[in-house]
Amino acid sequence: MQDLLNSILKDTYSISELKHRLRILKNYLSESFFGGQKVELTGVEDTNWLKSLPAQFFQSINKDNIYNIFTNLEADVKKLTILTMYLTFEPDTTTISQIGTFARKNFGPSLLLDIKFDPNLIAGTALVWKGNYQDYSLRSKMAQKKEEILESFKKFLR
Amino acid sequence: MINLSINTAILISAAVAILTSLLYLREYFLRKKIYQSQRKISQIKLQKIAQLLAAAEEAETQVLAEGSFATKKLLAEFKIQLQNIVKDSQQSINSSQNQLIKFMERLQDTSARFEEASKISGEKRINELFERLESKISDFLIQTEQKTTSSIDLELKAARQLIETYRNAQLKLIDENIVAMMEQTLNLVLAKKLSLKDQLDLIYEALEKAKTEKFIV
Numbered sequence: 001m002q003d004l005l006n007s008i009l010k011d012t013y014s015i016s017e018l019k020h021r022l023r024i025l026k027n028y029l030s031e032s033f034f035g036g037q038k039v040e041l042t043g044v045e046d047t048n049w050l051k052s053l054p055a056q057f058f059q060s061i062n063k064d065n066i067y068n069i070f071t072n073l074e075a076d077v078k079k080l081t082i083l084t085m086y087l088t089f090e091p092d093t094t095t096i097s098q099i100g101t102f103a104r105k106n107f108g109p110s111l112l113l114d115i116k117f118d119p120n121l122i123a124g125t126a127l128v129w130k131g132n133y134q135d136y137s138l139r140s141k142m143a144q145k146k147e148e149i150l151e152s153f154k155k156f157l158r
Numbered sequence: 159m160i161n162l163s164i165n166t167a168i169l170i171s172a173a174v175a176i177l178t179s180l181l182y183l184r185e186y187f188l189r190k191k192i193y194q195s196q197r198k199i200s201q202i203k204l205q206k207i208a209q210l211l212a213a214a215e216e217a218e219t220q221v222l223a224e225g226s227f228a229t230k231k232l233l234a235e236f237k238i239q240l241q242n243i244v245k246d247s248q249q250s251i252n253s254s255q256n257q258l259i260k261f262m263e264r265l266q267d268t269s270a271r272f273e274e275a276s277k278i279s280g281e282k283r284i285n286e287l288f289e290r291l292e293s294k295i296s297d298f299l300i301q302t303e304q305k306t307t308s309s310i311d312l313e314l315k316a317a318r319q320l321i322e323t324y325r326n327a328q329l330k331l332i333d334e335n336i337v338a339m340m341e342q343t344l345n346l347v348l349a350k351k352l353s354l355k356d357q358l359d360l361i362y363e364a365l366e367k368a369k370t371e372k373f374i375v
Contacts, residue, residue, distance in 0.1 A: 083374065088349070089357060102362055106369050122345050123352055124360040129374045136364030138348070139341060149340065150333050 004069065005076050006110075007057050011049065013100025014113045015082055017093070021049060022077070026070050033063035045093060080110055084128035086118040088137070 008025070012018045024046055061069055083103060091099065096115060104111050118126065121137035128134075142149060368374045 085361070087357075087361070088345075089354075095354065095358070098358060099361055103365055106365060107374050119345065119349070120341075122341060123348050123357060125364045127364065127368055127373065129368070132373070134368065134371075134373050136367055138344065138360070142337065142341060142344075146333075146337055150336060153336055153340070 002076075004057060004060065005073060007053060008073075009110060009112075011052065011097070012112075013096050013104075014115050015077075016115070017096065018077060018112060021046075022070070022073060025050070025053075026066075029058075029061055029066055033066060080112050081108070081130075082112045082114050083107070084114040084116060086116050086121060086126040086128075086137075088117075088119050088121045088123055090117055091115060 008018065008021060012021055028050060085099070096113065100111075100113055103113060120139065121135070122139045122142070124137035124139075124141075126133065126135040126137050126140070365374075
């Protein structure tokens with residue numbers, strides 16, 4: 001089960017992306033096993049991702065265990081540690097991958113990101129880890145150096 | 159019978175008439191006798207009265223003569239006495255007048271001295287009163303000045319504090335506005351000017367810092 005999850009997580013870095021991929025994977029496999037409505041993939045990325053999954057991954061799933069596997073996978077996903085990141089822009093998949101790779105390199109291979117948008121941060125990011133919020137953005141740096149900035153600004157005004 | 163009766167009645171009437179006449183005559187003579195005696199007495203009385211009047215006139219004349227002399231004598235004595243009394247009275251009045259004048263002079267003198275003493279005492283008391291008043295006014299003015307100065311100082315301090323508070327609040331507000339403006343400007347500028355690489359660098363820097371600070375364990 002852990003191998004399956006690791007395979008999915010390998011190129012999946014955000015929780016929204018993970019949920020999306022789990023949903024299309026489940027639909028894809030259900031269609032393969034049981035037929036019915038055809039899965040509409042949202043883009044090339046989804047198709048490429050499905051193709052990138054190893055052959056063993058698909059071999060381990062059949063029509064008898066598919067629901068159990070996905071139930072367990074969803075349960076395991078809930079146990080994953082999620083790092084919430086507030087960004088000042090809306091990153092694309094590549095950018096999320098870059099950030100996710102860097103984060104996993106520093107904090108562990110199973111780390112998932114929950115990307116949120118906050119334009120007030122100016123630049124940089126603010127993080128939420130296990131319920132604790134920490135602002136590392138430019139706004140926070142400005143607030144820390146507010147007096148120096150004001151002094152410089154006042155000097156500039158004089 | 160009847161004739162007899164008439165005769166008897168006539169007889170009785172005649173007898174009564176005679177008796178009445180007798181009684182009348184008797185009364186007449188008695189009254190005449192009384193009248194004569196009374197007239198005689200009256201004459202005697204008149205004589206005596208005349209005598210008495212003569213004696214009285216004589217006595218009166220004598221008395222008048224004696225009275226005139228006594229009166230003259232009394233007048234003379236009275237005059238002398240009166241002159242003495244007047245003289246004594248004049249002396250007494252003069253003496254009293256002198257005493258009164260002396261008393262008045264003494265009184266005037268005493269009054270002048272009393273007035274002088276009162277004046278001095280009054281001036282002294284007024285001077286003391288003025289000194290006390292001056293001292294009290296001076297104290298009052300000093301206290302008032304101190305209180306006023308203290309009050310003004312407090313008011314000034316409060317006003318300065320109020321101004322300082324207001325100034326600080328306004329400066330803080332201006333600072334906040336400056337910071338807000340800068341943030342807004344930076345937000346607008348950096349959103350356009352900051353490249354993806356720069357954004358990623360900042361994010362990597364933040365993650366490394368979180369690691370260093372052990373925010374993410």
